[in-house]
Amino acid sequence: MSLTRRGLIAASVGTTMMPALPRLSRAQAANTIRIGVLNDQSGAYRDISGPYGVECTRQAVAEFGNKGFNIEVITADHQNKPDVGVNIARQWYDQGVDMILDVPTSSVGLAVNNVAREKNKAYINTGSATSDLTGAQCSPNTVHWMYDTYMLAKSTGGAMVKAGGDSWFFITADYAFGHALERDTTTFVRAAGGRVAGSVKYPFPATSDFSSFLVQAQASRAKVIGLANAGADTINSIKQAAEFGVTRRGVKLAALLMFLPDVHALGLQTAQGLVLTESFYWDLNDRTRAVSERLRPRLKDVRPNMASIANYSATLHYLKAIADMGVAASKTSGVEVINRMKAIPCDDDAFGAGRIREDGRKLCPSYLFEVKSPAESKGAWDYYKLLQTTPAEEAFRPMNEGGCSLVRS
Amino acid sequence: MDEIFGIPAPLLFGQLLLGLINGAFYAMLSLGLAVIFGLLNIVNMAHGAQFMMGAFAAWMLLAWGGIGYWWALLLSPLIVGTIGVILEKLFISKLYKLDHLYGLLLTFGLALIIEGVFRNEFGSSGLPYRIPAELSGAWDFGFMFMPVYRGWVVVAALVLCLTTWLLIEKTRLGAYLRAATENAALVQAFGVNVPRMVTLTYGAGVALAAIGGVLAAPIYSVNPQMGSNLIIVVFAVVVIGGMGSILGSILTGFTLGIVEGLTKVFWPEASATVIFVIMAIVLLARPAGLFGRK
Numbered sequence: 001m002s003l004t005r006r007g008l009i010a011a012s013v014g015t016t017m018m019p020a021l022p023r024l025s026r027a028q029a030a031n032t033i034r035i036g037v038l039n040d041q042s043g044a045y046r047d048i049s050g051p052y053g054v055e056c057t058r059q060a061v062a063e064f065g066n067k068g069f070n071i072e073v074i075t076a077d078h079q080n081k082p083d084v085g086v087n088i089a090r091q092w093y094d095q096g097v098d099m100i101l102d103v104p105t106s107s108v109g110l111a112v113n114n115v116a117r118e119k120n121k122a123y124i125n126t127g128s129a130t131s132d133l134t135g136a137q138c139s140p141n142t143v144h145w146m147y148d149t150y151m152l153a154k155s156t157g158g159a160m161v162k163a164g165g166d167s168w169f170f171i172t173a174d175y176a177f178g179h180a181l182e183r184d185t186t187t188f189v190r191a192a193g194g195r196v197a198g199s200v201k202y203p204f205p206a207t208s209d210f211s212s213f214l215v216q217a218q219a220s221r222a223k224v225i226g227l228a229n230a231g232a233d234t235i236n237s238i239k240q241a242a243e244f245g246v247t248r249r250g251v252k253l254a255a256l257l258m259f260l261p262d263v264h265a266l267g268l269q270t271a272q273g274l275v276l277t278e279s280f281y282w283d284l285n286d287r288t289r290a291v292s293e294r295l296r297p298r299l300k301d302v303r304p305n306m307a308s309i310a311n312y313s314a315t316l317h318y319l320k321a322i323a324d325m326g327v328a329a330s331k332t333s334g335v336e337v338i339n340r341m342k343a344i345p346c347d348d349d350a351f352g353a354g355r356i357r358e359d360g361r362k363l364c365p366s367y368l369f370e371v372k373s374p375a376e377s378k379g380a381w382d383y384y385k386l387l388q389t390t391p392a393e394e395a396f397r398p399m400n401e402g403g404c405s406l407v408r409s
Numbered sequence: 410m411d412e413i414f415g416i417p418a419p420l421l422f423g424q425l426l427l428g429l430i431n432g433a434f435y436a437m438l439s440l441g442l443a444v445i446f447g448l449l450n451i452v453n454m455a456h457g458a459q460f461m462m463g464a465f466a467a468w469m470l471l472a473w474g475g476i477g478y479w480w481a482l483l484l485s486p487l488i489v490g491t492i493g494v495i496l497e498k499l500f501i502s503k504l505y506k507l508d509h510l511y512g513l514l515l516t517f518g519l520a521l522i523i524e525g526v527f528r529n530e531f532g533s534s535g536l537p538y539r540i541p542a543e544l545s546g547a548w549d550f551g552f553m554f555m556p557v558y559r560g561w562v563v564v565a566a567l568v569l570c571l572t573t574w575l576l577i578e579k580t581r582l583g584a585y586l587r588a589a590t591e592n593a594a595l596v597q598a599f600g601v602n603v604p605r606m607v608t609l610t611y612g613a614g615v616a617l618a619a620i621g622g623v624l625a626a627p628i629y630s631v632n633p634q635m636g637s638n639l640i641i642v643v644f645a646v647v648v649i650g651g652m653g654s655i656l657g658s659i660l661t662g663f664t665l666g667i668v669e670g671l672t673k674v675f676w677p678e679a680s681a682t683v684i685f686v687i688m689a690i691v692l693l694a695r696p697a698g699l700f701g702r703k
Binding site for chain 1: 423428431535537553632634639678679681
């Protein structure tokens with residue numbers, strides 16, 4: 001167990017700081033859809049979604065307009081702790097929140113998954129990466145949006161192996177997400193005839209110095225160092241890899257999960273040449289540019305990334321399903337809401353046309369990007385060039401391989 | 410190649426070196442804490458936040474004022490130290506007559522507020538700060554690549570620790586400080602302005618944290634949480650070394666850095682826990698810490 005100051009107070013403060021829901025009259029409550037955005041507002045993953053993810057949700061509500069029912073968005077900080085997240089989720093669902101959205105940090109994401117199922121409410125996860133959400137732990141109450149560890153492993157990992165990186169060393173965050181990402185990437189490396197030279201699992205979130213692990217990775221003579229981590233950990237790993245000259249000997253870094261704000265934080269000088277996978281980039285096509293432009297007043301000088309904008313896309317689709325089935329019907333069963341979402345095809349400016357599979361997986365294309373050099377970048381947030389696109393139907397794990405009990409074989 | 414416990418010897422040597430570097434940060438931070446605790450009897454929970462402010466001050470000086478690393482190394486501790494002095498005057502000085510717990514709670518609250526303000530202003534993913542040109546590059550030892558900057562951190566930390574120790578143990582000013590800890594009223598009767606001395610001591614302890622922050626800025630991501638991950642470990646270091654023992658915290662800081670470094674090789678999953686295990690054992694065997702009196 002890691003001991004942090006935030007941890008010390010989490011137990012005591014976590015319950016008392018829960019946002020109080022405004023009381024609505026019975027008639028109002030019956031005609032109001034409540035969306036609870038539960039994410040990291042203060043820790044390592046804040047900039048990936050956090051307040052920006054909340055703003056994207058509000059944008060979707062604003063664009064959806066008035067279809068005869070009220071929509072309310074509330075938010076809370078789960079501090080990346082499963083116990084805090086579960087407590088908030090339980091209280092929210094009991095107090096009439098209809099759908100919980102976002103929930104990054106796979107350990108928290110999986111814990112809330114169980115609560116949603118137990119209470120028969122709707123749960124759309126856009127923040128956690130673990131592919132178990134649509135695999136062994138899939139649930140009829142859950143949809144998993146825009147990415148997962150399998151999709152990242154296939155796109156980034158697959159491309160690295162193809163480019164000759166046939167021996168790997170993993171530096172892995174020691175919790176559900178890191179394990180899933182390492183496991184899924186290993187599958188692709190082995191399938192392509194590569195081998196795994198070794199791996200270290202480091203304590204999360206108490207690690208900020210990665211030099212020891214980087215030197216171990218170097219000593220293994222692996223051609224690729226796979227970073228199975230995220231956020232500030234990835235930033236520190238890449239920064240320190242540059243410091244220790246890891247890449248100067250021809251070793252490649254595979255940042256298996258990186259978001260646009262991470263690249264922003266590293267600066268192009270350090271990040272240039274990195275290969276990474278996202279399912280959204282603001283400058284990808286006319287539609288992504290249009291939605292990013294509409295979000296500008298809300299996000300100010302920050303551009304959306306796949307995680308924050310997934311809240312926009314998921315909220316729009318969810319509200320469409322509610323409008324389609326009626327508020328009263330939607331309140332009786334979370335499973336029915338999710339089934340309706342699966343029945344309607346998805347289409348929005350962020351991810352384009354897509355659909356939701358039986359196992360709860362929302363399908364969208366994945367894009368392999370390379371980070372531009374400072375010379376190539378024409379301005380603020382001009383960071384990526386597109387290398388390769390994996391179509392929506394091929395980007396994710398085939399349904400019959402996930403071990404999801406909802407899939408009829 | 411020679412092997413020790415299945416690990417090639419040069420690799421193990423490299424890991425010891427890396428441990429020493431992390432130990433340098435532990436030593437620098439626990440030194441500031443020990444000075445503050447030894448002379449003020451305040452458990453300074455804001456130390457991590459002040460370390461972070463030191464790094465941010467360096468970033469601000471560069472990004473907003475175009476002032477580089479070397480000046481930041483001087484200016485940032487001055488700025489953050491001054492903020493420390495103001496905090497001491499406004500809040501902490503009111504608590505000297507009360508139990509330790511009040512000081513701990515107050516500084517903890519201050520730390521949360523400071524970190525919250527920085528998070529709101531700068532976000533959580535951090536800001537880039539580059540290694541100064543004079544210290545970039547690396548030595549190639551064959552078995553590993555040793556960045557020049559990390560070597561510099563160890564040297565700077567050693568010089569800093571040694572200077573502080575000499576200042577407190579071997580100079581007249583240090584003698585006043587130590588005397589004031591023993592019996593403030595008597596020292597004041599001799600005409601020494603004890604409250605001012607205490608204020609400046611707090612400022613100096615905070616400045617030490619800030620120097621640590623500037624040294625850390627090019628290595629770690631400059632972000633509002635950078636201190637909170639470190640502070641609990643540093644407290645463990647202080648407890649193991651013996652609360653308030655200057656030499657104890659320096660030696661323990663370096664030693665535990667090395668122990669942690671070795672754990673990262675043999676059992677990486679436990680590398681965040683090992684220091685606390687040692688702390689528990691030390692507390693059982695020697696409750697006053699390895700170098701503590703009483």
